[in-house]
Amino acid sequence: MKKILILSANPINTKNLRLDEEVREIQAAWERALNREKFELINKGAVRIDELRRTLLDHKPQIVHFSGHGTGTNGLVLENNSGSAQIVSTESLSRFFELSKEQVECVLLNACYSETQAEAIFQHIDCVIGMGQSIPDNSAILFSKGFYDAIFGGRNYADAFQFGCNNIDLNNLSEFNTPTIKIRHRDFSPEDSITTQPYTPLFFIGTVVFGLIISLLGLFQLVHNNDSGLITHILLGFGLITFWLCCAYIYYPSSRIAGFNINFFRRFKQYKKLRRLALAGMVIIPLLGITGFYILELPTKNIIVLIADFETSAEQKNYGVTKRIFNKLDNAFQQSTDVKVQRLNKIITNRQDALSEGESHKARIVIWGDYDVTSTNTLLSPHFEVLQTPKGYLPTISSLEQTASISELNNFKLQLRLSTEMSYLTHFTVGLIRYTVSDWKQAITYFSEALEQGNDSNKALNQEIVYFYRGTSYFYKKDYDRAIADYNQAIKLDPNDAQAYNNRGISYFYKKDNNRAIADYNQAIKLDPNYAEAYNNRGNSYGNKKDDDRAIADYNQAIKLDPNLAQAYYNRGYSYANKKDYDGAIADYNQAIKLDPNYAHVYYNRGLSYFYKKDYDGAIADYNQAIKLDPNYAQAYNNRGNSYGNKKDDGRAIADYNQAIKLDPNYAQAYYNRGNLYGNKKDDGRAIADYNQAIKLDPNLAQAYYNRGLSYVNKKDYDRAIADYNQAIKLDPNYAEAYYNRGLSYFYKKDYDGAIADYNQAIKLDPNLAQAYYNRGLSYANKKDYDLAIADYNQAIKLDPNDADAYDSRCELYRIKKDYDRAIANCNQAIKLDPNLTDSYYNRGLVYKNKGNKDKAIQDLKKILQLNDDVELNQKAKQELKELSTK
Structure with missing residues (x-):
């Protein structure tokens, strides 16, 4: 039986409500119901707080109906012990019904502005009805009448709510939209006795x-x-x-x-x-x-070796071949916790099935094949499918930016006699397993032991395969000489093995013997004209020889043969970048990233291309991704620091250089770049310290000597500056800027002939170096060779028409030569280019003084006092003004 508890409250000094009439209408609806025996009405008027709690605990109702006053957000109005109003807060009501949530299904708050309380109670009760605004007595009674007629008629709460609203509407009252319902399941029914199918x-x-x-x-x-x-x-x-x-x-x-x-x-x-x-x-x-x-x-942590049943055409098939192989390998791995040998318990007859079974069982190696029985031997032909190889793992050499493609033997077949050569098979298989998990040392040990099993009478052991794998293991250990020796042996045993030539070529590549590498790639391509990786690798060697056109041609062919070879796009992009075709480079890097989104080096190099295009934000975004993929990528931090430096974000730049140095304390370029940043900030002490470290790590870094010289100049230590410029020039005799700045140091030491000699060499190396002409002009002027000085100023202005200093210096010489009109014209142009160039005001003021134009002279000299904080020049201007005032 469903219990309905009707609570009402109309305290003293509150508006009188027709609560009794509402209760009568609910009672009448119950009496009209055909199934009223399923419901029990419990009426509690003038409800007080204590009575509310006791009534719910005693009767355990499923429906709680409240009629009375609401206050909106404050709560509902009940009665205290004296019959006066007492507000029960929204939060208190919510917590109260939380305690009764196991029994109460529906709460109806037939009170003005009770939607707030309904929302709070709905956290715990599945169906709650409240009023969105004020509701007159008549509308409230009509809603209750319609609602309970539907409930007693067997309708669910959602339908009953609609019947209540409709009853208000049928009586032409506007409050039919005032009631609101919060319900979790619209079909939620109050019926207690529910018929279900017996099944x-x-x-x-x-x-x-x-x-x-x-x-x-x-x-x-x-x-x-x-x-x-x-x-x-x-x-x-x-x-x-x-x-x-x-x-x-x-x-x-x-x-x-x-x-x-x-x-x-x-x-x-x-x-x-x-x-x-x-x-x-x-x-x-x-x-x-x-x-x-x-x-x-996910890949399994164990190294799984899957052994299929071996097939034979012999009439007598019970030779226990598969069992003997399994037992041999299983015994070999008894001490290895990471290797698990499994039997497939079925025959595999082709490679595709072997690959499918291997993937299904997450195996690294699948061994399958057949055997033949003779009068003296069981001849075993095992096939090996290597599903997981260390492909993509290559030694890193900082000076080599291209990526080579090492070749793997993913499937091959051995020929051996079961009776005498199982030890060979066992050692080789163990070595192969260690190889697949990059355990090069153990792989080499077992491959070597397998080779020791062979002798002159056993030439059918396919030893070229073992030499190939051992050579590749040596390669991954960066022991290129031993790798080459093993590839030599593999090629001797099988002169048509294109992969062995390819891998030997890569070993020569890493030894920087590009000519031998190219010769091996040529042979690999001759043996297999569709060998995309060999074209890619030959392109790398051409790239190292600075022959980018041939490199690009090889990358083109590699891409033609294998459009999904990400390394070829990456390497071609690198060659385009070398040719300063940064757009072409970026296009190739984009394709490489599309094919291999987790390749940190591609993001790094694309970032470099954006950097050279002065798109520093694009560069930073790529360096960010490179660092995300490889948090230990010191070069990415260094070059991101360069991009921040060019954006004048010195704090982030220094932080990146610091991180690059932390990751690689021997990274000379990072010290050099950080020194440059300190130099730009006029922190010459720190700059020199970083240049010192860069030079210590890389004594041939000419730019570090050059920039350290600049910092010594800022500290007015011209002798040390000259010593650094000397070293920079020794390392790079074509370093025009080093000659130019050494000339400046000689100039500051008043060695004008030494300065002129260096400016001459700088101009010879770079005829468009305007500053070299200008400063050579200054040196000539100090030697009072005014005509040569003016000629140099002319050339400086020709190369850089916006050089205000050159116009000013030429103005000064024309003043000295008493060519006042030209002097004024040059000073005018200097001031036009730089309105704060006080030297030009001084020179023009003196020219006006010499021409007898006292007013203009005074005007220019006073301008100096307004603009300049140079004590010496101000003193000169004051002296000239004093002389003019006495005339």
Whole structure:
């Protein structure tokens, strides 16, 4: 039986409400109902706070109806012990109904402005009705009448709410939109006795059992058979979906799934808790499924070697070949916790099936094949499929920016006799397994032991394969000489092995023997004209020889043969960058990133291209991504620092240089760049310290000597500056700026002849170096060779028409030569270019004084006092003004 508790309160000194009439209408609706025996009405008037609590605890109603006054956000109005108004806050009501949430299904607040309380109570109760604004007595009574007629007629709460609103509307009252409902399930019904199909619980239980069986079958496939293939995925997925549907079946209280009414679970007293558990299941099951399938796709921590049953055409097939191979390998790995040898227990007859089974079992190596029986031997022909190789792992050499493509033997076949050569097979297989996990030292040991099993009478052991793998292991250890020796042996045994030539070429490449590398790539291409990696690698060697056109031609061919070879796009981009075709480089880097989004070097080099295009934001974005992919990428920090430096963001630039140095304390370029930044900030002490360290790490870094010389000049230590310029010139005899700045140091030491000699050399190396002409002019002027000085100023102005200093210096010489008109013209131009150039005002003032134009002279000299804080020049201007004032 469903209990309905009607509470009402109309305290003293509040507006009188027609609460008794509302209760009578509810009572009348109950009496009219055909199924009134299913409902019990409990009426409690003049409700006080203590009575509210006791009434709910005593009667345990499913519907709580309140009629009375509301105050909006403050709460509802009840009565205190004296009958006066007492407001119960919204928060208190919410907490009160939280304590009753296990029994109460619906709360109806038939009070003005009670929507706020309804919203708060809805946190805990599934259906709450409130009033959005003030509601007159008549409308409130009509709503209750319509609502309970529907409830007693067997309709759900949502429908009953609509009947209540409609009853207001039918009576032509405007408040039909005032009631508001908060409900979680629109079909939520108040009926206590609900008819369910007799087979509903049986169907549900059967579904759960069926899902459990399917899931267990999937787990058995996964755990016992170590099979994570498609069938296992389907079984596990079907089981999870079944369990999820069961949770949905419980959670939605009166919806229908596949035609079955699922109100069966509402019979349980703890139904609300059950629904919450079902909701949790609906969330957790998909998360578990996604996580589980993700984990299934992850590579296994174990190194799995999968052995298929060996096939034979012999009449007698029970030779235990597969078992003997399995036992040999299993015994060999007894002490290895990371290797697991598994039998497939079925025959594989082709490579595609071997690859498919290997992927399904997450194997690194699949061994399959056949055997033949003679009168004296069992001849074994095992095939090896290597599914996971260290491809992409290459030694790093800072001076080599291109990426080579090492070749791997992903499938091959051995020929051996089962009776005498199992040790060879075992040692080779163990070496191959260590190879696949980049354990080069152990791989070399086992390959060497396998080779020791061979002798002059056993030439059918395919030793060229072992030499190939051992050579590649030496290569990865950067032992290029031994790698080359093994590739030599592999080529001797099999002169048509294009991959061996390719890998030997890469070894020569890393030894910077580009000519031999190219010769090997040529032979690899001759043996296999479609060998894309060989073209790519030959392009790298041409790139190292600064032959970018040939390099690009080889990269083009590699891309033509293999459009998905990301390394070829990357390397071609690098060659375009060398040719200063930065747009072409960026286009290739884009394609390389599209093919391999996790390649940090490509982002780094694309960042360099953006940097050279002065797109510093684009460069920084790429360096960010490179650092994200490789947090230890010191060069990326260094070059990001350069970009920040060009954006005048010195703080971030220095932070990046610091990080680059932290990651690589021997990174001379990072010290050099940080020194440049300190130099730009006039912090010459720190700048010199960084240049010292850069030079210590790289004594041939000419620019570090040059820039340290600049810092010494700022400190007026001209002798040390000259010594550094000398070293920069020694390292780079064509360093025009070094000659120019050494000339400046000689100039500051008043060695004008030494200065002129250096300016001459700077101009010879760079005829467009305007400042060299200007400063040579200053040196000539100090030697009082005014005509040569003016000639140099002329050339400086020709090269740089906006050089105000050159016009000013030429003005001064014309003044000295008493060519006043030319002097004034030059001073005018200097002031036009730089209105704050006080030297020009001084020179022009003296010219006006000499021409007898006292007013203009005074005007220019006073301008100096307004603009200049140079004490010496101000003193000169004051002296001239004093002389003019006495005339």
